Amino acid sequence: MNNIKYYLIGALVFVIAIIGYHYLAASQAEQQIDKAIQEQTGQTDAISVQYSQIDITPFSADITINDLNIIFGNHIERAQQFKLDLSYLDFLNIYFWGAEYSLLHLDNAVISVISPSYTNKEKRQEIKADSLTITYQGNALDGIQSAVNGTPFEANQSIEIKGHDITFSFPQNLLSKVSAQKLNYSGVISKAQTSFWKEGTHHIRLDSLLWTPSESFQNKYSFFIKGFGYPTDAIPLQSAQLMTKSISQGNDTLEIESSVKSELALLTGQGNIIIKQPLQNSEFNNMNIALSDFSKRFSTVLNNIEKLLSISFPKSKDGITIQLQGSVDNPRIAK
DSSP, rough: OHHHHHHHHHHHHHHHHHHHHHHHHHHHHHHHHHHHHHHHHHHHEEEEEEEEEEEEOTTTOEEEEEEEEEEEETTEEEEEEEEEEHHHHHHHHHHHHHHHHHHTOOOOEEEEEEEEEEEEETTTTEEEEEEEEEESSHHHHHHHHHHHHOOOSSEEEEEEEEEEEEEEEEESSSSEEEEEEEEEEEEOOOOTTTHHHHSSSSEEEEEEEEEEEOOHHHHHHHHHHHHHHOOOOEEEEEEEEEEESSSSOOOOEEEEEEEEEEEEEEEEEEEEOOOOOSGGGOOEEEEEEEESOOOOHHHHHHHHHHHHTTTTOOOEETEEEEEEEBBBBEEEOOO
C-alpha cells in the first residue's frame, strides 16, 4: 500500500510540475514576443505598435493581443482582439528559440480578428469589419522579409480570408462606399515572384451588398437609378466577384474577370488593366463588359428609356455588350 501511495504522490507531483511548466513557458513566451515587438519597432520611428495585453494560453498555445494599434505614416490598423492559433510545436519554438526562429519554421497559422479596421488618414479611406478569419500557408519569415524588403519569395505563399459585415469607404473614388454581409478572399503567389498584389492570383467575393456611389455618380445617373426603384445612395446587390492574375512576371498588366449580380441583371467584365499610381488612374485594355440575365422589370425600364431618349442599346441574344476604354476613375465606352 505504501508503494502505491508513493507512486500516486509521485504521479501527482509530476502532473503539477507539467502544468506549472506550461504556465511558466506561456508567461516567458509572452515576454519574448513583447520584447521582439519592442526591439523591432524601436529601431525606427516609422512604425508604432501599441497594445494593452499579450496573452498565451497554456497547452493550446493561442496567442492573443488585445487593443492592437499599428501606426505607420498615414496608415492606421486597429483590432479589438488579434488571436493567432499556433500548433504546439510552434509554441515550443517561440519558448526555446525566440520569435525569429519560430517565424522561420512557421508554415501555417489561423488568425482571428475582432473589429479590425484600416484607415488612410491622407486619403480618408477606411476598411472595417465585424470579424475576420485569416488562414495562412507558406513561410512566415520569408513572407515578412519579402513584404518589407521587396525581395523575391523563397516559398509559395497563400492567404484565405473570411469576413462578416465588412465596409469599404473610398470617398475620393467612384465606389465611394460598399458594405457587404460576407467576404471571401483567396490569394496565392509562387516562389521567385516579388509582388504579392501584382504577380499573385487573387479572388474576392462579396455577398449581400449595399452600394453608395459617389455624389457625382448619383447626380449623373439619378434618373436611371430611380427608374429601377432604388434610392441613389443605397443600391442593393446580391453578389460581386473579382479575379485577377498577372499576365507575365514583372509586367504591370493584370488579367481580370469580374461579375456583379443583382435582382435586375448580371454584369460581367473580362479583359486587362494596366496598373498605374494612384490606382484610380489604372487604364482598361481590351475590357469587354456584358449585361445579361435581364429581369422582366429591367427589360421594361430599358425599353422605356430607349423610347424616352430615342436611343438604341447594342442588344443581342446574349444581352448588351460594350468595350470600355479610359481609366478606372474615368471610364468611357469605345466607339
